[in-house]
Amino acid sequence: MIGKLTGKVDSTGDDWVMLDVGGVGYIAFCSSRTLSALPEEGEVTSLLIETHVREDHIHLFGFATQAEKEWYLILGTVQGVGAKVGLAILSAISPDELSVAIAAQDKTTLTRASGVGPKLAVRIVNELKDKIAKLSLGVSGQVVNTSSENKGNATPALAVSEDAVSALVNLGYRRSEAYSAVAKVSSEQGLDAPLEKLIKGGLSELMR
Incomplete structure (x- = not known):
């Protein structure tokens, strides 16, 4: 089982890279994110590897992180x-x-x-x-879960956070954007911040 490869970048394609490791070329399939992080051909790099073994092939998948x-x-x-x-x-x-x-x-x-x-x-x-x-809001011991099915069981502070997220979504922002903005404001102002501050603060974050 191969867990990591370190070698020179030999060549690349749309979804793969060949690493020259001691004269042996290993082809690893990668995301475009990993491929864009590779150095120039001939330079040394390392990739974390996930090995897929099947009856008809062995494929390597490479990751930068x-x-x-x-x-x-x-x-x-x-x-x-x-x-x-x-x-x-x-x-x-x-x-x-x-x-x-x-x-x-x-x-x-x-x-x-x-x-x-x-x-x-x-x-x-x-x-x-x-x-x-559950994602940390940067406040020790506090997490947020904004799934609608859990809202009925949420603490008042978390319910307010979900209301702020919903308000920002209704204004046209993507839910993940609104979630991140409210999370940041909550970490700065505390989980007991009122709804109005969360919405205004979230808007300020989103408009930056």
Whole structure:
């Protein structure tokens, strides 16, 4: 099992790179994000590797960061998200954006990836939301979960945060954008900040 490769960049294609490791060329399939982070041909680089072994082939998938590799593995647990779609998602959406999009149940952001339609976006959110539904707001011991199904059981502070997110969404902002903006304002002003401040602060963040 190959976990990491370090070698010279020999050549690249639309979705792959060949690394020359001691005279042996290894082809690894990568997201466009990882490919864009590679150095020039002939220069040395390292990639984290996920090895797929099948009856008819052995494929290597390369990642520039641990976060990208972990997300690739997580996405692969969703029915309908194969290797190609997983890389397409990571090409279109960064790991940080992906975390926020799923926590905020922002299906529109997921459909930015090639091969991800509305139905698959819904499935990804539904199957993964429990794993990353809670995001730190930067306040020790406090987390937020803005899923609508949990709103009825939320504390007053978290319910206010969800109301602020909903208000910003109604103004035309994407849910993931609104979620991030409210999270930042909450971390700065405290989870007991009133709704009006969260909305105004969130707007200020979004308009920067």
